[in-house]
Amino acid sequence: MKKVTWETVIGLETHVQLSTRAKIFSGAATAFGAPPNSQACAVDLALPGVLPVLNRGAVERAIRFGLAVGAQVRSRSLFARKNYFYPDLPKGYQISQFDAPIVLGGALRIVLADGTERTVRLTRAHLEEDAGKSLHEDFHGMSGIDLNRAGTPLLEVVSEPDMRSAAEAVAYARALHALVRWIDICDGNMQEGSFRCDANVSVRPRGASDLGTRCEIKNLNSFRFLERAIEHEVGRQIAIIEEGGRIELETRLYDPDRDETRSMRSKEEAHDYRYFPEPDLLPLEVSAAWLGEVGASLPELPAAKRERYVRELALPAQDAATLTASRETAEYFEAVAAGLAAAEPTGDRAAQAKAAANWVAGELAGALNRADVEIGASPVCARSLARLIARIRDGTISGKIAKEVFDAMWAGEAAGDAAADAIIERRGLRQITDAGALEGVIDESSPRIPPRSPSTAAARRRRSTISSARQ
Amino acid sequence: MFDASLSELADALAARRLSSLELTRLFLDRIAGPGAALNAFITVDPELSLAQARASDRRIAAGEAGPLTGIPVAHKDIFVAEGWPSTCGSRMLANFASPYDAHVIERFNAAGAVILGKTNMDEFAMGSSSESSWFGAVRNPWDAERVPGGSSGGSAAAVAARLAPAATGSDTGGSIRQPAALSGVCGLKPTYGVVSRYGMIAFASSLDQGGPFARSAADLAVLMNVMAGFDPRDSTSLERPAEDYARDLARPLKGLRVGVPAEYFGAGLAPEVGSAVEAAIAALERLGATRVDVHLPNAGLSVPAYYVIAPAEASSNLSRYDGVRYGYRAAQYDGLVDMYCRTRAEGFGPEVKRRILVGTYVLSHGYYDAYYLKAQKIRRLIARDFAEAFARCDVIAGPTTPTAAFRLGEKVEDPVQMYLNDIYTVAANLAGLPALSVPCGFVRGRAMPFPRTRPGAKVACRSGSSSSATTSPRRGCSASRTSTSRRPTGTSACRRFLGEGLRA
Amino acid sequence: MSLTLPEVMRIAALARIAVTPAEAAGVQAQLNGILGLLEQIDAVDTAGVEPMYHARDVTLRLRADEVTEPDRRTAFQAVAPRSRTACISCRRS
Structure with a gap:
């Protein structure tokens, strides 16, 4: 019997924290490491009656990125609400962009270790706000919530499933990391969470044209974890299929201590985010003149x-x-x-x-x-x-x-x-x-x-x- | 004194015939005395109010008074005010003291007005009768067995019963105009974006708009001059030069084209309401206005479209009430999800929960297109109807409500009947247009006022462009001048209700 | 379209509102009554009509990238149901 060889297919979603002074929808500071909740203002806390106002600096950084990757920066984009309940999400919804993101398409050229060059296509990049953090210190059975990070601007960069190995995924992530620092939109500090990757991983028999069922591995905040998580996940998926099993569409978490991924939530808890256009924010317009200005301010790439x-x-x-x-x-x-x-x-x-x-x-x-x-x-x-x-x-x-x-x-x-x-x-x-x-x-x-x-x-x-x- | 207009009060204060402290005490006493039975207020805090009154008196003495300095104004409990509980009529926020002021409150404070108290309302502004409040139903000053309308029923009742010279409210689908109508006072829902929503607890963001209650158009103008204005903290706030809403109060009606939509006079409209509105339109004609027949062919769709869009936005806006950062938290629960579910089940009343469930459903996977998207398309059709009608007229006149005030408890168990009461008011919110309700008579000997509404003026549409925004108030206010001439009827009736010797 | 009982419970779970078995049938009846009213929009032909998500056809105003908010955590945490430390707390799931 001829042994099937497997091809890995990887796409990355990267959360790039934008280096603005203030948050994306409020005037609170974004500096890292401040005492808990000292940088969470009324808007970040979602007090009754507060409203978001978009930070121009965040939009400008998204435009810089769009221009730097040769993408279409849309003249009109929309914000949407992604609804779900979690203690680190004060409003009960995240303001994001859904079907009308600011940056569409584009590509990143990467150089592999052997010197060969490849192009990874980008699907989109959209603006959104970060959530707070649950501090898992025990206060009499209670979790503390630090909302300093809530409302920090993020650019979520979504790639096409163009990568075929963990090494390629790492090369892409490094290229993206270098670029966002190069164009000065992100400090790139991975320890502080300024650059975090989610990897969508699937396998298929070499030569097949359809994609296999994918798993999403969340929150990989180092290149080493990214590489090891993908390698582990690929091995896990191949083993399941070769034993006659099926891959379940799910979200998994990489545990660096055990060097394995494990399921985060099961299928029956599948989310229904009820996206709809954010009524508190009008359509975002980016004029040709603004594009021109930002383009002129970009360094040689x-x-x-x-x-x-x-x-x-x-x-x-x-x-x-x-x-x-x-x-x-x-x-x-x-x-x-x-x-x-x-x-x-x-x-x-x-x-x-x-x-x-x-x-x-x-x-x-x-x-x-x-x-x-x-x-x-x-x-x-x-x-x-x-x-x-x-x-x-x-x-x-x-x-x-x-x-x-x-x-x-x-x-x-x-x-x-x-x-x-x-x-x-x-x-x-x-x-x-x-x-x-x-x-x-x-x-x-x-x-x-x-x-x-x-x-x-x-x-x-x-x-x-x-x-x-x-x- | 209780019947004095805002400008008369300002004159008396300026002439030192009366101090703000005295005036505020008069109203506080009236709220605590004969007014108490109406349940129009959720919070009254004489100490806070009188401190503000003293400060205003100092300001008047220093010659730094404006038109509202020293005048007590009641605020719907949807506007957060530092130092005051801001409950929004809900158990969820029953003990919530806002650490910041709403933009509207800031503006009244800056003008030197006195916060007289926080008025009762339907929970989270969801209702047309002011019965869904956690703090009990508000009663109509004209007939205590009937509702004052809602959701801003406390403000409407307070102004009608002379418990406050003026009040604020919010209007998402008629919540200012409908209680103004059922309580026999004037209420204005401004053009969307004219009054900042910052600090006005959100119900449905794309529809909510704050506005004033008063007993005359002239008083509404005085209030609008304070309430309206650009606010950088509200992304939907209109950035345009300040205008004087009182400027054109005396302008004659000659040349004004009053559009009358046939759709607003069909089945469902109580005949006595219809005839009073017709009489009011005839009065406008006698004063020089021209009647024009117009059509709003999609008017009948406004209620179903509204009751998709408003609950959808509300379901999301009210997700923040989760028991984590402020407000009510269930006493007993088992884990995080259970804490959420119990907190929200116990903290919200039945109508709010119904709307959250409807809103959650219409946004959920597989139903979004059929409900939410479709309703937003119908909203466009409704807005187009108005644009076409305003090609032929300057204002549109019609009834505010299909009937006069209904009985307490009459519609509480039947949400659909309650929703249908909003038939003439929700379209203006969907289209973002300004709309005014002024009294135009009473039903058969019983002290049941009813009104007519003027949803949107063409001029109001125009006011979106930053050019001339002054025409909207001219039209609205001058037109209402005629109807405020009927006020004495309302006043005497009010005295009847409140009984003995109420005079200042 | 009429909601079944399991659908009502699914929506209630999504909205994080506890509905007891005793309440469920009543809630179901009321929701179906309301949905009956809303279904009037089904028959309307909206082909080619752009949805109107906002009341006014204007675009977004942007804020300068400046820190304008001071640290007010003491005031903000005074309103929390329980806050024994610098953090807002909540029972773990």
């Missing part, structure tokens, strides 16, 4: 930057991808390249860029990895790194010595833009040789250290399959 690095700076695609993993990395790289250009006004821009790329993606990335530090907090700033590279290129030091100087700079032996020069002088590292003769060799020997195998989630995040959005 990762995909465009990546292509430009390849085209204008002749960087290898892999380097271009690494350097556009985050906006901070790209900005750091560009600052190093600019510093080199300033030091060598007549130098070859492509060669300068290549040298800058090698150092940023190599020695610096390795050091950041080892220290588990974000590039924005690097002890070696872009200008001082540029000065160091300039010293290699003008023959003052060799590539090998440069690493020693870099380590000393990292350790804080000297500060300021001219830290490299100070260390070279203090340690007497200036090489006495014919600079011209060695120049070619230095270029060849510039350090290009591959990322270490990751030991922390943060390191993995940086290593990342690089992704970017379509323009």
Whole structure:
């Protein structure tokens, strides 16, 4: 008998918390970590008589996202009420968007670990409010409810079921995570719940065209959990089908401690959300002029930057991808390249860029990895790194010595833009040789250290399959 | 004094012939004395009211008085007011003291008006008789065996019985106009969006609108000048320049085209009501107005469409009453779901529960299109009818209610009969139009006032555009001038009811 | 369309309103009476008619992204049925 091979089909729904100062429908603050209920105003508490008023900042961020993924930003969208009872949902309904979301379609380009590029289509992205939190501390058999998070703006980004493995789903999630930070609509802090994924997972015999019955795994707030939850769920579903069982359409929760998913609610409790247009909010209009303004304020997007690095700076695609993993990395790289250009006004821009790329993606990335530090907090700033590279290129030091100087700079032996020069002088590292003769060799020997195998989630995040959005 | 108009009261206060403290005491005494039997108020708090009156007197002394400074006004208990219980007529909120003020309350406070008390009402404004209140039924000042109308029955009865110079109410499907009609006072439901809904406890958000009760059109104008105004906290609040609603009170009726819809004079209309309304329209004609026959072909659908849309919105609006953050919580329960179910079963009265159930049903999976969506399409047809009618006339005149006030208990057990009482009022809410009810006579010797309504003026439609919004009050108020000339009848009858020597 | 008893109980559960077996038949009769009134809309031809969800045909006004609300949790929690800590509490399910 021929063994059936299975194909996994995954779609993600991602809740992106928008980085507004105030909540989506009230003037309460959104800052994380405030004392319970200190940021829950009358509107958030759903006191009798209160009404919602939409925050322009939340709409603007949704527009930024729509433009960044090449989606249609609708000129007219509607809010709807999703009705259900839960203690963390003060009104007894969530204000969301149902059949008329603000962002329709669009796509995200992702780069897989082997360097291949894929496109994941987006279904929609809509604005909604977050719920509060039940604090499971026991007050004489009572649960506490903290409504600080209630009303925090969310953009729910829904993908098409275009992913075929847990790795692809993670690559997509990383790409989306990088993009929302790149365009500055979300702080991306996953520990604080600013970026949470629900995965819709199903399996089908390879070659089949119909989708299998899916399960939704809720609230995955790390890339590692996302990957493991999907892998576990795929295994569970295949085992059930191969034993002759059927997959039930249900919502499941991933338990990271046991590394398994379990059912959240059973079928007979299936919700009837009674969506209807929110009567307290009129239709949301986005004018062409507003779209134009927001579009003009968008930074160069990762995909465009990546292509430009390849085209204008002749960087290898892999380097271009690494350097556009985050906006901070790209900005750091560009600052190093600019510093080199300033030091060598007549130098070859492509060669300068290549040298800058090698150092940023190599020695610096390795050091950041080892220290588990974000590039924005690097002890070696872009200008001082540029000065160091300039010293290699003008023959003052060799590539090998440069690493020693870099380590000393990292350790804080000297500060300021001219830290490299100070260390070279203090340690007497200036090489006495014919600079011209060695120049070619230095270029060849510039350090290009591959990322270490990751030991922390943060390191993995940086290593990342690089992704970017379509323009 | 109890019959004085708001401007007469303001004059007396300004001339220091009377203090706000004295005036407020007079009304408080009247509420506690002869007025008590009406059950028109849920909360009266002399201490709070008199403190406000003293502050107003200081303001008057300082020469900083406005037209309402020092004048006591009763507020429907649907408007939340800090320091006062805000019950909405429900056990659910029987002990709820709002930590914030409604926009309407803020505006009256800023004007220096005195909160005289919170008036009784149908629970969560759901009803046409003011019998569904957790705090007991309100009685009609003209006949204590009859209802004052609802849901703002307490406000209507208070104004009719001179327990308050003026009052506020809310109107989702006739809740200002119908009790105004059955109690023999004037009531105005403004254009949707003119009065902020912030702090007015929601029944059906797309239909709710606050408005005033008074004994004359001129008084309504004074109240509207305070109540109306843009509020950034209500997304449906109209942003347009303030207007003086009293400006055109004296404008003659010459040239006014009064549309009379045949559909409002068909079967179901009590003949004595019909003839009084006809007489009132004839009076308008004598004053220079022109009668125009118009048609509202979908008028008969307004009640069923309304009783889909209003309960649907209500079922969602009332989900917040769950016993968690404020209000009533059942004493005994077993787990979270049981806590919800018992709290809501015990905290809400039968009519509110019926409407929540109907609303839940019409929004539920598989029924949404047949009920909710369909009703919203019919709503569009009804609004179009008005637009077409207003191409031919400036105001539409007709009865507010099919009959005069009915007996207490008469319709409580038959919700459908109760709903049909709203036949002439709900369309204005569906279309968002302004509508006014003014008294136009009494039924056969018995002190049973009934009214006519003026749902929507063309001008009111126009007022949606920010251009000229002044015509609406002109039409409404000038037209009602004629009918307020009949007020003495109402006044004497009121004195009869309340008996001995009520004068200030 | 007429509601059966199980449908009435399903709707009551959805609305989180306890309906006792003793009440159920009465509630059913009243709801069916009301639905009888509402069914008048069935026969109306509304083909091509746009639903009118709001009373006025205007679009949404937006608020600036500014924090305007102070911390008033003491006042807000004073109205809670039970609040023994900084949190609003509720019995666990």
